[in-house]
Amino acid sequence: MKRVLVALPVLGLLTALTACSGGSGTDGPIKVGTINGVTGLFQTPEVPQAVKAVFEEVNKAGGINGRKIELISKDDAMNPQRSTEAARDLIDSEEVVALVGSSSAVDCGLNRATYSKSQIVSIPAVGVDPACFTSPNIAPVNPGPFKLLTAMLYYASETLKRDKVCLAFTVLPGSGGGIDAAIKEWSDITGKTLTVKDTSVGQGDPTPYLVKLKGAGCQAVIYNAQVGPWFAQAKTQGMQDVDFILMANAYTDANAALIPAGMNAQAGTEWQPYTDETLPGNDRWAKIVNDNKIQKTAFSQGGVMAADVFVQVLKTIKGDITRESVTKAFKEMQPITYPMVGTPWVFGPGQTHNPIEGSRFVKAENGKWTVLPEGFIVPKRNG
């Protein structure tokens, strides 16, 4: 009996605690978290800035049901310990209702279990590691490396009509299986196979790889490693007639300037190429980044899109906006058509999420990227 008496107040305290968690109350601001690399090796400070700018626009227009959206941004500097602490802090102390616009390279892999356990959804602006696309509570707004690879292979064999398609990749630990699956998807759609598949490209002199690709007669090479030395040596080896197709991470102003004249370099982008603000959907993004003086990068497009789809789903919620109701709304939502990407975005009830597919291509010309006229290449749709 005595034990029950002691246990009762503890139980009461626990109930009070659980009642508090799971959302930031029903009045006051709607708290939203984001984890990004603002310092460190992989820096994307423009992403939280873009998300914040969208939320401020919503707040100026009166907020959601009269409540303002407050963004709490954490810098994890690509440091695993800081990343897990950031997630814990946002979920337990700040009691955010969702994570929107994360772009840390380590967040998904480290925090996926925390998100599932806390029954909170994360809508990253940029899904970097494979875990971003294979977790029940994470759905990024970019195609990610694997869907992008399928689109790039499809572009090489079907759009450019190259017979000998080769792959020269550097593989991050844990993504080998995803790459094989992406190649298989392309083979299933087109019935074609790779002429050379080399996933051992790393640092060091690229010449031995280039010579091997040249010897095999590769006409298109899908590539994802260092840009400068690769193209400098490809030029030396006389590979001007080969179409080199780069992953989205190479689509930066600095890289366009690295490609020597006469070399064929194209890159698959994840959103409408940011270097042309007149493309469908880019006007919306350009307005946000221009008005708020945010750096123009593809990542900032992800920031705007993640914030936009979040606000759209938030508006569909009837009743209180809590972590529980937000998670429910995302799991039951209808697909949203967003012109900056190739396919509609949806969260949905699945155990894995990779809603965005396809890629649009740009070509390096005179040290700048120019957008190619074909729209989004979406293998399933086109195939």
Added chain:
Amino acid sequence: MLDSVVAGLTSGGVYALLGLCVVLTYRLVAVVNFAMAAVGAMGAFVMVTLTDAGLNVWLALPLGALAGGLVSALLGLGLVRWFGEHGLRTKAAVTVAVFVALMSVGLRLFGNNTSGARRFPQPFDAPAFTVGEVVVPQAVLVSLSFAVLITVGVGLLLGRTRVGLRLQALSERPATAQVVGIPAPRLALAVWVAIGAVSTLVIVLVAPRLGGDFSTLGNLVTTALAVAMVGAFSSLWLTLAGGLLLGCLEGVTASLEAVQQYRGVLPFLVMVALLWWRSRHQVWDSEANV
């Protein structure tokens, strides 16, 4: 297979240059310099910043080398003034600290590997000749000649000149050298400036093959140390051979499907095995090896 070996050999020159830089520092001032590539990268980025601003390559290059020399002089000054009497290990540890500091400063100044990659000038880009499928550019001959020049030059400097004799005395017995009247600090400082300038030239030469951003270039010190180990930090000729061997092994591993995945590791494993073979009769830490 043969093509791959030839392709690998073409990079041997740049690997040899990296290794030679480490060995020459060790021979001249008795320091295992972990900051070598980072110092060179500083100079190289000063140069490439100037060329991007429109300056002629041949004007920017000496300015970059000077900048590298100055950074190196600062490092040397610190080592001579505060760690002159300390052992090899302490000095190496100091250069590790300087390496870490230079890397973070460089990352701040010149950007990371996506935003900070630069196109380095390639004045020797034209093909010299072709072997099978492999086009060998003039740059390969330039790198190899520069490597031989360093090997022969430093050998002559140490063995045949008065300055060389003093340097040897300084690097082996610094205190005794000062007692017999060798102006140690001034001489050492001049050598550090030269080392910084040479490191800059080497980094500028290897950049079109091995990387265009600060962190990649600064981290080349690991490759440099591996090559230097082949020459046991003392033999310049063996270091030169080590560079060629590394290039060759990389070429072979790139062509063999079975070992392709281990391309990054295999050359170094072979080198470790080689070192073990060479040193199997030696007693480590004995006077002769320190």
